[in-house]
Amino acid sequence: MRKNATRRSLKDRLGSYAIFTLILGGVVELGLIAFLIYFWTGTGAEPDGRRASVFWRYLVLSNYATRTVTVCALILRTAVDLQALICTGLAAALLLEGRDGVPLADAAAISVLRAVNGGPSSLMKELAWGAPLRSIPAFLSLVMFLTCSAIQFSSTLLLSDFRSASIVADPSTGHAPVLQTLPDLIRPFGVQFGGDVGIWRQTLGSFPTFAETRIYEPLADDAAAAIADTGLIKRAFPPLSLQQRQTLRRYEGAAVTHTSRVSCVRPVLRGTIRGLQTVTDGSVQIAPALSEASIQGTVSWPSQTGQHAGLEGLACAEKTFCPPVPINCALPFISPAFFFASVLEQRPATLCLFNQTGRRSFGAGSMLFLVLNTTNTREDWLRVGRGTTNGTVTLPDADAKASAGEWSELHISENVTLTATVCLTNTSLGVENVLATTTTTSPGEQALTYQVENKTWNTDEIIKMVDTTADATYTDRGILSLSNATKISDTQLDNMYRAAGINYRPNDAPAPDIASQFLFALYDSVFDPLDNFINANSSKPGNRSVYMCSQCSRISGTYFDPHPYVVILFRSVLESTGHASSALHATLFWLMQAQYYGALPGFDFGIDSQLVFSQSVSVPGQSYLGLGVVVSVTVVNVFCVAVAVLLFLRRTRYSMYGNAWHAVAQVSASLDIRPLLERATLSTDNEVAAELREAGLERTSSGLVVDDSGRAVIARRGWRKMSRYGRVPHMQQQRG
Structure with a gap:
């Protein structure tokens, strides 16, 4: 052993x-x-x-x-x-x-x-x-x-x-409703004196991500050209809910597209400022509210003949300057300060619509605005009016040295200055097959908030989303890249509507007409309040003005006050970029976007789309x-x-x-x-x-x-x- x-x-x-x-x-x-x-x-x-x-x-x-x-x-x-x-x-x-x-x-x-x-x-x-x-x-x-x-x-x-991360999920196919049979959810709300201002008075609660591509580059900045331009930009609204948009990485299917361009040129103003007079009661001068103060006269601008597509509204045959157009626009001013500080800033401007051309073409059209901007208070303007016999001041010629870019600068008095520019907006809506993608792990979905410590509104991220002047990528801006946008044919629309079921009655209206009706309603929800007071047969211009002042309440039939959030965002973009074209382009887009997503729960017609979402998971x-x-x-x-x-x-x-x-x-x-x-x-x-x-x-x-x-x-x-x-x-x- x-x-x-x-x-x-x-x-x-x-x-x-x-x-x-x-x-x-x-x-x-x-x-x-x-x-x-x-x-x-x-x-x-x-x-x-x-x-x-x-x-x-x-x-x-x-x-x-x-x-x-x-x-x-x-x-x-x-x-x-x-x-x-x-x-x-x-x-x-x-x-x-x-x-x-x-x-x-x-x-x-x-x-x-x-x-x-x-x-x-x-x-x-x-x-x-x-x-x-x-x-x-x-x-x-x-x-x-x-x-x-x-x-x-x-x-x-x-x-x-381990950490929480957004990982791109595998593609899936789902039904995405894009339109509504009857656009009863896209209609004006919030009746005000002088007409219904619709979406302009609604709260812009959030700013969803969107898909974007540039069709035409903007005109190069040139002080001698006296023009500022956004270029022709197409954006698509992914027809998805808030939660889905926040995790969206790729969308391929039908979507409503918003194509727009805003160009602003340096104008020549002629006329007077009226309504600056004071009322005398014995020996006491009583200052009125300036509720009827306005600029009346004419405006002309350098013709943009031969420039890029989308600037036709600023062109006047072969003339150097377009013929003067009559205007009657509200005068911007700052109201008196209240006893207590307000979270709303007093930075006034006026958007005065004075002309329109070919507005409806499947939801497309162009409009001309005179944008007036000032930093002066009501007392500043009344002080100017006291030096007159009837409260009327003749507009001086623009200061050639002080005017810059698209802005004309008018010195009304030693301490009162008014700047002005003429802006052309071109906007069209369509239903297209699109491909929208993003490489970011967190698509943008911003909200407007107030920072108590600094007493400022947090608008930087919102501005970045729509700031086309910045040299930033789509990923940096938190939006999607839009590609392969092609118009949906009438046959495709018909098939899409027939697949929806009982809500489609082809004998009442064919699918293209239903889609057109929806797009008209979406367009009108934003633009109708601007132009429904223009009377082309009237000898006196009945221009409609949007009074961009957060605290300056006015009552009149020729202008209205939008929601303070709209004012804050318009002013933020204007001061960030220095261009009224960018501010007007962004504001009109946000209003259109808010109206579209506000009606999203009632959409009943759509198409099967390919979707890719990011999934929040725990990864090492x-x-x-x-x-x-x-x-x-x-x-x-x-x-x-x-x-x-x-x-x-x-x-x-x-x-x-x-x-x-x-x-x-x-x-x-x-x-x-x-x-x-x-x-x-x-x-x-x-x-x-x-x-x-x-x-x-x-x-x-x-x-x-x-x-x-x-x-x-x-x-x-x-x-x-x-x-x-x-x-x-x-x-x-x-x-x-």
């Missing part, structure tokens, strides 16, 4: 279970490390994961990311613990056959650890005395104890690296600290396992891992220890240690040696040489 352990096979020395566990555990640990690194870096070049691998996207979009990491951590802990269990037995063998040996009181426990143990913690008591820490096996045991302890927190460490990669710790601990563990196995195979001769009989026999066969064992059949370890301590033998070094009969036994030592250095002298038995 006796066979030298040095001549046994690797299978006998380590056992099939240990070999399998060590090899498989190492492969699993290294494989998991590779997988975790792949998982942490799996988003690829794009942070939204659009270029990530199919497997990575499947795990993340299925919300399996945290579960995957938890399972990986569990497998990793199991592999590390099983390997540490085996390496504890190997370390015990190395300690017994090592140079310094082990204390006699611990010899039995360490011998049994070669066959049965609870992992690295089993050696901690024996290593606590410090002397064995000078040996490599003891150090390996300590390191593996630490790695086993640390790896228990692997799941927590890995999950600490916020930091690499947790991953770094887990990888480091695992690599250290793999290294320690490899070293322990190598040392066991090279430096042990009489130990076989996982075999209980030889571990017990090597203790009981020793003549040194046998008497102690005979008295310890009912003793605790502490009682045996106390007996050895009384005999002064507790810390006596012991180890695995060969006795006179050639048996491998554990006994006290009296020499330094060990079996791994060659022939070992026979032990001299010491009998007590």
